[in-house]
Amino acid sequence: MADLRVNVTSKAAQQIKAQLSKRAQTKPDSGVRLGVKGGGCSGMSYVIEYCDQPRPKDQVFEVDGAKVYVDPKSLIYLNGTTFDYVDTFQQKGFKFVNPQVKSECGCGESFSV
Secondary structure: OOOOOOEEOHHHHHHHHHHHHOOOOOOOOOEEEEEEEEOOOOOEEEEEEEEOOOOOOOEEEEEOOEEEEEOHHHHHHHOOOEEEEEEOOOOEEEEEEOOOOOEEOOOOOEEEO
């Protein structure tokens, strides 16, 4: 599974570190877990959550000292995705740019492949 990849931008890495610094307890391996779950109006939804240590089969992507963990099942759906952070007049937050998406709901929170 070494050829599957999630690309994390420098902006996303900076924001991950900023968010982790606000947590009461941060461990050396703390980062965020990206995943996919069934649900939402288009069939699948993205998941972002804090993670203090990797699970045994996780892929770890590290950019500028920020760690991003992805489990093998989610990585299949997230392969080639760019995980970014945007801060514009209309949008502020983490953004998934997934080349595998065939359709997504109007709010961009759920998708299908």
